[in-house]
Amino acid sequence: KGLLTSDTTRRPGMVTNIDIAPTVLNFLKVSQPPYLFGSNISTLANEENLGSLINLNRQIHMVYNQRPPLIKFYILLQIITVLGAVAVLLLRVSYYKYFKPPMVGLMLVPLVFLIFPFFMTENLHVSFTVLVLMTAVLTAVFLFRASYVSLFLRIGAVLSLALILDLLTGANLIKSSVLGYDPISGARFYGIGNEYMGILIGSAVLFIASVYQSELKPGYLISILSAFFFVFLTYLFISPRWGANFGGSLTALVAFTITYLGLDDRKLCRNTLLCAAGIGVLFIAALVLLNFKGEDGVISHVGRTMALVSREGIKEVVGIIIRKGSMNLKLLRWSLWSRILLVFLSLMIFLFFHPPGQLRRIKNRYPKLSNGFTGIIVGSVTAILVNDSGVVAGATTLIYAGIPLLLLALDFEAGEKPEKKGTG
Numbered sequence: 001k002g003l004l005t006s007d008t009t010r011r012p013g014m015v016t017n018i019d020i021a022p023t024v025l026n027f028l029k030v031s032q033p034p035y036l037f038g039s040n041i042s043t044l045a046n047e048e049n050l051g052s053l054i055n056l057n058r059q060i061h062m063v064y065n066q067r068p069p070l071i072k073f074y075i076l077l078q079i080i081t082v083l084g085a086v087a088v089l090l091l092r093v094s095y096y097k098y099f100k101p102p103m104v105g106l107m108l109v110p111l112v113f114l115i116f117p118f119f120m121t122e123n124l125h126v127s128f129t130v131l132v133l134m135t136a137v138l139t140a141v142f143l144f145r146a147s148y149v150s151l152f153l154r155i156g157a158v159l160s161l162a163l164i165l166d167l168l169t170g171a172n173l174i175k176s177s178v179l180g181y182d183p184i185s186g187a188r189f190y191g192i193g194n195e196y197m198g199i200l201i202g203s204a205v206l207f208i209a210s211v212y213q214s215e216l217k218p219g220y221l222i223s224i225l226s227a228f229f230f231v232f233l234t235y236l237f238i239s240p241r242w243g244a245n246f247g248g249s250l251t252a253l254v255a256f257t258i259t260y261l262g263l264d265d266r267k268l269c270r271n272t273l274l275c276a277a278g279i280g281v282l283f284i285a286a287l288v289l290l291n292f293k294g295e296d297g298v299i300s301h302v303g304r305t306m307a308l309v310s311r312e313g314i315k316e317v318v319g320i321i322i323r324k325g326s327m328n329l330k331l332l333r334w335s336l337w338s339r340i341l342l343v344f345l346s347l348m349i350f351l352f353f354h355p356p357g358q359l360r361r362i363k364n365r366y367p368k369l370s371n372g373f374t375g376i377i378v379g380s381v382t383a384i385l386v387n388d389s390g391v392v393a394g395a396t397t398l399i400y401a402g403i404p405l406l407l408l409a410l411d412f413e414a415g416e417k418p419e420k421k422g423t424g
Helices: 017-027 049-091 096-118 124-143 148-168 194-214 220-238 246-263 270-292 301-312 314-334 336-353 358-365 367-386 390-414
Strands: 003-005 042-044
Touching (some): 003 049, 049 096, 049 124, 049 390, 096 124, 096 148, 096 194, 096 390, 124 148, 148 194, 148 220, 194 220, 194 246, 220 246, 220 270, 246 367, 246 390, 314 336, 336 358, 358 367, 358 390
C-alpha cells in the first residue's frame, strides 16, 4: 500500500497517462520501445494515503484556480506602472518619487509568490489582500536605508539564493507557487519552470553586477566567487536532478558569460573568444554527460529527448524547433506575458532615445550595473529563441533589467544627488 509515482512526475500520488503503457510492458517483462516517453509506475509507502491525496488535490486545484487572476493582476500592474513612469519621463512632471516603491515591489512579487503557499487561502479575495500586504512589507524592508546599488544587491541576492535553496531541497515552493508549473496542464512536474528560470537568471546577474558596482576595486576573490556562482547556477539548470531545464541552461550560459566577461573588463579579442568557445565546449560535454547518461540513475525528460534525437537524427531536431517556434507564436498571440515582454522591449528602445543621452549617463555612473543589464537583455533574447515558452522566460528575465534601468532614469530626471561609484 502507498502512493503511486513515476519518474515522469517524481511526485508522490501523481502519475500521467503516458506512464500506463510502460508499466504494462514492465509487468509483462517486455522492453520499452524508444518512442514511449512514459516511465514505469511504482509505489511509495505512505500511511496517510487518502489524506495525502486529498491535500495534494486541494493544493493543486487552489493554485490552478488562482493562478490566472493573480498573474494577470501582476502583469497588468507591471504594464500600468512602467507606462506611468514613462509618461512621467516624457512630461517631466515631479512625480518621480512616487514610482519608486511600486517598482521595487514589482521586482519583489516573485519572491512573495515563492513563499505564498504558506499563506495562500481558497478565498481569492483574501489571497489578493495577503499578496499586496506581503509585497508592501517586503518593499519597505528592502528600501530601508538603501542606495540604488545596495537595493539591487539585496533584491538580487535574496531572490536568487531563495530559489537556489528551494531547488536544492526539492523545489517544493516552486511546485506550489502560482509562478511555478501546473501539473494539470502536464507541461512540467519537477525542476524549475520557465517563469522562475527567467527570474533566477535575471536576479542572479543583478546580484553579481551590484556586488561589482559596490566595490571600488573588485578583487580576485570576488572574480573567482562570481565565476563559481555562475558555473554552479548553470549546473543546476543542466542537472537532471535539480533544474532539468535545457533552454534555461543555454540561457544561463549566454547571460552569465556575457555578464562575467563584461564585469571582468575582458576585451573582445582572440583569447576572450577562445575562452568563450572553451566554455561552450565544456557546457555541451556536461549537457550530454549529465542528461544522456543520467545523474545518479536519474534521467530527465531532457535526457529522453536527447536519446530520441540520437536515434532519429536531424528529423527530430527539426520537429523540436518547429514545435518550440509554434508554441512561442501562440504565446505571443494569446499570453499576457507577451504584452509585458513588448512593454519592456519598447522601454529599452525608449530609454535609448529619451531622455537624450540617458543610457550613456547611466553607463558612466553605473558601469558594472550596465554590464549586468546587457547580460540580462542578451539572456532574455536567448530565452525567447531556445525555450518552448520563451516569451514567458524572456519577459521574467527582463524584469531585472527593465525596472532597475527605469528607476535609475527616474532618479536622473529627479535631479537627486548622484551616488558615488562604490556606494551601496
